[in-house]
Amino acid sequence: MKYTFRQLEVFLAAARFQNITRAAESLAMSQSAASSALKELENQFNIQLFDRVGKRLQLNELGRLYRPRAEALLAQAQDLEQAFSKHSEVGALKVGATLTIGNYLAVGVMAQYMNTPTHPPVTLEVANTSTIAQRVRDFELDIGLIEGELQSPELEVIPWRGDKLVVFCSPEHPLARQQILDDDDLRQATWIMREPGSGTRQSFERGMHGLLPDLNVLLELEHTEAIKRAVEAGLGIGCLSEVVLADAFRRGSLVPLQAPEYRQFDRQFYFILHRQKYRSAGIDRWMELCREL
Known part of the structure; x- marks a missing residue:
């Protein structure tokens, strides 16, 4: 050789x-x-x-x-x-995740993955869908977990689990007393949104097809916690994953709003892998743990 x-x-x-x-x-x-x-x-x-x-x-x-x-x-x-x-079946892993997944789901998977006698290390990079996809394409990440639609000939996109976006506001917001919103309510509301390029923004825009030019977007923020705080402060209404909002709904600091039934906010989370990257035991184990959530 x-x-x-x-x-x-x-x-x-x-x-x-x-x-x-x-x-x-x-x-x-x-x-x-x-x-x-x-x-x-x-x-x-x-x-x-x-x-x-x-x-x-x-x-x-x-x-x-x-x-x-x-x-x-x-x-x-x-x-x-x-x-x-004859060491552990799994080794060091470089994982990338979009913000919703990275902040609310991936850390728990990391703990399980690392909980073996050899304690294999995991690095987690949290960014938006386009950034994670590019890092996987460049072989700088072993696997990506994304929440946005993606078309790339270099990447294998594997369905993981379902998710749903929820429109929400503070309990004191005028819309909190309304049972079901209509399109006029959505047009007249002030919105606090995720930034363009994120999977959440992509899913929101698909659900709001036909209304986008008329929406009043006050803020575009990269972090879900910042959006929640802005909505709690009464600056507007938002639309994020139900995974992100579950605790706030239980506490009552935020309340869900019922969007029109024809406004579909269901979506899918995905694994992404480079098509030419070798599927190691560590990658298979990570995917297995994710599916057990």
Whole structure:
């Protein structure tokens, strides 16, 4: 075999950081050793994997072609190493989740995943759907948990569980005394919304089809807790996942509003995986724990 796993690790780290010094630091190597490993890999096969612009390394067409295959090969090698050493069936995992899932569901799954004799670490990145999808496409996350519709030829989108958005307000809001809202109520209300690009905003806009140009949106916020606090303060009404609102409804600090029946706010949560990424035992275990929720 003309290449080593170490050379592949340097190649992938350089692809991620676009800088050989940062790639070397991530692998606990010297800059000269990492640079030599990458140069040897390219020289052995008379290829060039990067365009070099000053100190910046930019994957070229050939590098982009081989990156997913190198990623999959290293993942399989790491999984085989775990099996040989007879350690835990699951290993370290890099998970990405959208805000609703990350803040209200994923932490519980993390606790269960890490509760084994070897305590495999889990890193959790919380961001909106488009950011998580890009990180999975770039192999910077092993698996993503998203709440938005997604079309990408590079990603496998697997249904996980159902969810529903709920329109809500403070108990003192005038609409709190109204049994069922109509479209005029929705037009006249002041809205506190999630930001564009989030799965929640995507589902809301689908449910509000035909009304969007007429809606009065006062605030667009990235965090669900900030939206809840703004609605509690009487600044307007909101629309978030029932997962997010359950505790506030029980306390009575917020109340649900009944939207017209033809306004559908049902949606799906999904797993996303890169189609060329190796499905390790850790990924399978994570998905199993999620489905047990």
